[in-house]
Amino acid sequence: MTIETTMQPSGPKLMVVHPLVVRLTHWVNAVAIVMMVMSGWQIYNASPLIPFRFPAWATLGGWLGGGIAWHLAAMWLLVANGLLYFGYGLIARHFRRSFLPLTPRAIGHDLGQALTFRLKHKLGTYNAVQRLLYVGVLALGVVVVVSGLGIWKPVQLQLVDAALGGYGTLRWIHFFAMTGIVLFVVVHLALVAVVPSTLPAMITGRARIAASPVELDR
Incomplete structure (x- = not known):
């Protein structure tokens, strides 16, 4: 009996491209960063480093004390979220697969x-x-x-x-x-x-990707 191996391309398959932890930490991080930046600009305006102030609409907190309160709240959210992401990245080898x-x-x-x-x-x-x-x-x-x-x-x-x-x-x-x-x-x-095709995948975690050619035995 002779076994022949041929290569036949398969069609696009629905595959997981972003695990749940990656998606969750990504969106929490997005919220935390927006809060930190806007409240940070509010704090900065109270004592500018350079002769420039951020417009009121781009700040969060309304005044120095309010900006500090928002900034600290966002900081703890960012730290907790970052620890979860770094822990997952090391344990699941996400960093090694994605960044190296x-x-x-x-x-x-x-x-x-x-x-x-x-x-x-x-x-x-x-x-x-x-x-x-x-x-x-x-x-x-x-x-x-x-x-x-x-x-x-x-x-x-x-x-x-x-x-x-x-x-x-x-x-x-x-x-x-x-x-x-x-x-x-x-x-x-x-x-x-x-x-723009990258956005739905970061929400659902899945996308249709052309799979590699597969071997068929005859």
Whole structure:
């Protein structure tokens, strides 16, 4: 009896591209970041670092005390959500599957493709530029929380303050980390606008993806 192996492409299949934990933490994170940024701008307006103030419609809290209350509430939501996401990412190896490998060569190649509008998008798979952005914003999230805690509790966390340059320096670190997160959100929303098919998958978790060719035995 002879067994022949041929390759036959299968049609698109409904596949899970974003697990429930990833989707849940993504949307909770979106709400927490909006709250933190808007309340943070309210706090910033009380003592600006540069001669610029954010418009009232872009702030949350109404006044300094209200802004601080909203900011702290959003901070604990962000921290709890972040711990859940980091725990899942390590235990389920989500970080390894989604963000690695990440090499300078791959980043350079995909960045060049993106700048010339030739970078292909495969739903459920991050290219090197996306991986770099996600890793970068996760790092900024850690920086913004640590610097924020140092600003909030400069006496209790004086070692953190001293290690990062003191209260005045911490304010600048916090400001630039926040700015980086806001820029990430802008780029993220722009990419969703360019490739709108990514949005339903982040809501339902599933998308129709062309499966790899399958082997048939005869």
